[in-house]
Amino acid sequence: MNILVIGCDQVGAALVRDLERIGHDISIIEKDSEQLKRLDGFDDYTFSGNALVGDPTDPDVLRQGGIENCDAVAAVSEDDSLNLMAAQIAKSLFQREKVICRVSDPHLQVLYHKAYELDTTGCWPICWTSRSSAATPSAWTLCAPPTQPAATPLWP
Numbered sequence: 001m002n003i004l005v006i007g008c009d010q011v012g013a014a015l016v017r018d019l020e021r022i023g024h025d026i027s028i029i030e031k032d033s034e035q036l037k038r039l040d041g042f043d044d045y046t047f048s049g050n051a052l053v054g055d056p057t058d059p060d061v062l063r064q065g066g067i068e069n070c071d072a073v074a075a076v077s078e079d080d081s082l083n084l085m086a087a088q089i090a091k092s093l094f095q096r097e098k099v100i101c102r103v104s105d106p107h108l109q110v111l112y113h114k115a116y117e118l119d120t121t122g123c124w125p126i127c128w129t130s131r132s133s134a135a136t137p138s139a140w141t142l143c144a145p146p147t148q149p150a151a152t153p154l155w156p
Contacts (some may be wrong), residue, residue, distance in 0.1 A: 004029065004070040006056040006086045007077025011102065013038035015076060017045050025049060029056040029065040031082075032147040060092060072098035080104055087118050 001024050004032040005016050008030040010117050016039065028048035030036050042153035054061035056075070067073065073090040080103050087101035101118045103109045112118045 001025070002027070002066065002069060004062075004067055004073045006030075006058075007102070008035040008038055008051075009076075009078045012074075012076045013041070016047065016049070016075060017042055020047070020049065021045070025031075025113065026129065027066045027070065028052065029054055029061060030121070031055060031077075040129075041081065046095055053104070057082060057089060059089060060088070060106040062089065062090060062094065067094050067096065072100075074100045074102075076100070076102040082119070084112055084125040086122075087112075091118070 002020055003024050003026055005012055005019075005026060007030050008016070008028055010073045012028070012030075012035075016028060018028050026047075028036070028039075028049065030051065030053060036051050036053070037132060039045075039051070050066065052061065052065045053065065056062060056065070056077075065092045067090060073087065073096050074084040075076045075090070077083055077086075083103065087099050090096040090099045099118060104110055
């Protein structure tokens with residue numbers, strides 16, 4: 001699958017690495033070019049996708065990043081507002097069906113999910129279910145934080 005990842009902080013870089021390792025084509029949009037250096041920080045991994053420095057809330061930047069041809073979008077930067085805006089643009093302007101939005105504030109997670117119909121995750125990781133050996137985004141789940149008993153499927 002072709003997946004667009006927005007944000008390359010610790011969470012974004014790890015997500016990119018994991019998705020590439022299982023065979024997905026990855027593009028990244030990151031506002032800060034310094035953050036992209038995180039991709040070089042893994043001993044056993046070399047990023048082979050496309051990386052673009054720019055504002056992921058700008059539709060032209062999203063087009064340059066490949067949003068029109070991607071199968072899924074993961075807005076996982078450290079900035080909740082940026083993630084929300086980028087996720088909304090991906091869903092509304094570009095009609096991407098599979099969009100996940102990282103949100104640090106648990107109250108905002110519920111609001112964004114209900115008001116904007118966005119799949120939201122907190123600071124706990126995105127992980128794969130064992131239902132699919134290919135670990136496609138349809139099998140992505142939100143790993144439950146320690147206070148919750150189970151994982152929540154992102155996409156049925």
